[in-house]
Amino acid sequence: MNGVLAGRTVLELGSMIAAPFATHILQQLGAKVIKIEPPGGETTRRLVRGGPSGTYIAYNRGKSSICLNLQTEDGSRIFSDLVAGADIVLHNLSPSAARKMKVTFEDCEAIRPGIVFCHIKGYGPGPQSEEIASNPIAEAATGVMFANRSTGKPSRLGPSYHDQFAGCYAVIGVLSALLDPDASAERRNIQLGLYETGLHIAARELVGVQLKSQITGNPEQEPSPEFSMPGYGAYETSDDRWIYLVMLTDEHWRKFCLAARIELDPELATLRQRRKHRPVVEDIVAGAVKDKSYEALSATLAAAGVGFTEVLSGDKVLDVEQAQNPPKYTKVPFASFTFDAPDFPVSAAASPEGREAPPPLLGEHTVTLLRQSGYSEEAIAELLAVGAVSDASDDGDLWNTKIERLAVAR
Structure with missing residues (x-):
């Protein structure tokens, strides 16, 4: 069974959670996702003992990785070549970085007219549209953090649900544009703010405060x-x-x-x-x-x-029968380990293609994608030499476990 997005190509310039989570869903729906990463890779590759975090492994499996330096002329040209063959571009760069590296809707539309473009940013249109925001900032600004006081002090929820909600909203926006064969540029230029995402998530609580205010005269928070x-x-x-x-x-x-x-x-x-x-x-x-x-x-x-x-701890969640029968996860090999990664829950719309594929090493598909774009072996070698692109090092010990084991043995 092919996914509903089989044959579609997505370019992702993502870091941390929101954009990679959105493209993870698109990949599970059958799209080919090319993860464009800067030298050194995206942030979640280095969060656990110098190696990839659970976020990276869970939300990047089945993708291809090309490592580009978009601040070079060669890197920018390669990006343009990739855009020319893509259907969707999705990123969560800051607004200033997107302009600097020419990753805006106008830039991509000029290369590939009709492309669907999604920018997940801190804030949507408004006086703060250029500011940067992350998941906890969205929680603080939309009332969630004020109500969450486990120790008396406002604190974040823990999991980055606002990032993941934004990723889901991004997918909805992308699918709505793809469903319209005559989609206007305005519909295809999807600008999504974490702040606006937080407002929508908090709608029940915000309306509840208004209700209490109008009934009792006091703006009391609705209790959970x-x-x-x-x-x-x-x-x-x-x-x-x-x-x-x-x-x-x-x-x-x-x-x-x-x-x-x-x-x-x-x-x-x-x-x-x-x-x-x-x-x-x-x-x-x-x-x-x-x-x-x-x-x-x-x-x-x-x-x-x-x-x-x-109430289960994280190490026991996937041990219960409901999680295992039928399996709600896929066994994914990565480096020297194997992980049980939960799947997209709407199985009727999903594709088995790439489900068992591990997340890519940084630049693992750089050379392959350049060849597919028409670059000669000589040109690829030159691009690697000048640092416009990088390819993967075949490192199976991403978390330096061998060094730690040797230290313990000594």
Whole structure:
């Protein structure tokens, strides 16, 4: 089965998460993705003990890598040759860097009329459009960080969800342009801000604050369900495992009591009553959970139709049957290791092509892509010699593990 984007070529100039995540999805949908990297490679190649991070491995598999110095005349010319054969250009360079290296919509449209272009940047149109923003800045500017206070101080969520949401929105924009055979230049020139992405993600909370303001006169933050619903959250079982319960409604409460063999108290039948007696409810739930092993409790909860799951650490997530049957991930070899990399979840639209291919070494496909662009062996050798391009070094020990093992042995 071919993916819906089979036959399409994407040029990615991406670093960290947003752009590589977007092109990862496009690759899983069948597109050929050429990752254009500067000398030294993109940032995530050097984040873990001097080697690639989980981000790089997870979101760059199946891509080709060409290492170009776009600040040279030769590098810029090669980029133009690649644009001429591409359908989509997607990057998250800063606005000033994009102009300096001639990676703007106008530059690419002049080379390849009709191209679909997507620039994921810090801010969309507005007074801050030239400023740089990253995932935590988007969280801080859109209200997410203000509400997340695990230690009393506003802090980031942890995972870079805004980057990944922006990547998803970028894919939606690209697909919408591809679906329109008469797409205007305006539709094909997709400018997407992390800030604007954050606003859309936070729409529920921002509208909730307005609702409270208009009802009560106070701009109160809408509490998360976990803090506003007694019995909603993580509780520890007798065998020291954690179970997460979802109790939003009175029916949820009734089913939980039935499964946990708790006598229904008419004074706690409604959410309003349970909120009024929150400490009592929390004690009841925590006690009922602590009285049983996880396996025993989960069996009764499942039979009663209660929403729950185990709170798992990252090393155990892919060990559960739901993740393994059928497999929701692909085994990907890279360097001297093998990784279980989760796949794009819409399998009907995805392609198996390249799914098991490892992420590329820096410049691994430089020579191949130059040959395909019509460069002679002599010309390629000259480009390598002057540093306009680089090819991969065949280094299977990207994290210097051999050096560490030798040090331990000594």
